[in-house]
Amino acid sequence: xxxxxxxxxxxxxxxxxxxxxxxxxxxxxxxxxxxxxxxxxxxxxxxxxxxxxxxxxxxxxxxxxxxxxxxxxxxxxxxxxxxxxx
Amino acid sequence: xxxxxxxxxxxxxxxxxxxxxxxxxxxxxxxxxxxxxxxxxxxxxxxxxxxxxxxxxxxxxxxxxxxxxxxxxxxxxxxxxxxxxxxxxxxxxxxxxxxxxxxxxxxxxxxxxxxxxxxxxxxxxxxxxxxxxxxx
Numbered sequence: 001x002x003x004x005x006x007x008x009x010x011x012x013x014x015x016x017x018x019x020x021x022x023x024x025x026x027x028x029x030x031x032x033x034x035x036x037x038x039x040x041x042x043x044x045x046x047x048x049x050x051x052x053x054x055x056x057x058x059x060x061x062x063x064x065x066x067x068x069x070x071x072x073x074x075x076x077x078x079x080x081x082x083x084x085x086x
Numbered sequence: 087x088x089x090x091x092x093x094x095x096x097x098x099x100x101x102x103x104x105x106x107x108x109x110x111x112x113x114x115x116x117x118x119x120x121x122x123x124x125x126x127x128x129x130x131x132x133x134x135x136x137x138x139x140x141x142x143x144x145x146x147x148x149x150x151x152x153x154x155x156x157x158x159x160x161x162x163x164x165x166x167x168x169x170x171x172x173x174x175x176x177x178x179x180x181x182x183x184x185x186x187x188x189x190x191x192x193x194x195x196x197x198x199x200x201x202x203x204x205x206x207x208x209x210x211x212x213x214x215x216x217x218x219x220x221x222x
Contacts, residue, residue: 022110022113023180023182023183024110024114024117024183024186025117026183027177027180028114028118030180031127031173031176032121032126033126069179
């Protein structure tokens, strides 16, 4: 890496700010909160509740079931459910 | 190999990745404690380094005495095996975290009740979807 030590230090600091947060936090959030969110989403996106948009609901339901142990993925699916099915 | 090189290699293998490991373990312990004290999670879990199972070793494993990633459930009365399986699923279903653990030299995930001794161990390499990249 080029530059003087101070600019290298700030470059490293900027890099640390941009990298994704640690996956361990997501694992513990999942242990604590994923079950409740999974139940909420599986009720909201159940294909029986959306007979007019059944293919979208089935696709979302499959993805919700596959991500039932991952809180971050469930959170992004929640936004999708709100956009597509409400 | 002379004695100096041997000692250097030994120290390197003992300290390799230690700071990264300690960081992740202390982060997880702090989060478990927080969720327990706020009442969001009814089990108090503690994460530590333990000995691993040599049958679960892979190319990135560190020494067997420190290749285990242990989650100990402190208040473990009425802890059932199904609950252990469920806790483990949150780790084993997250391939990114499994790979992160493997890159830090862990090969065994152990979930254990502190007093009851109910315990289960899992080979991390089974859950990383890296089968074709392993020699052993």
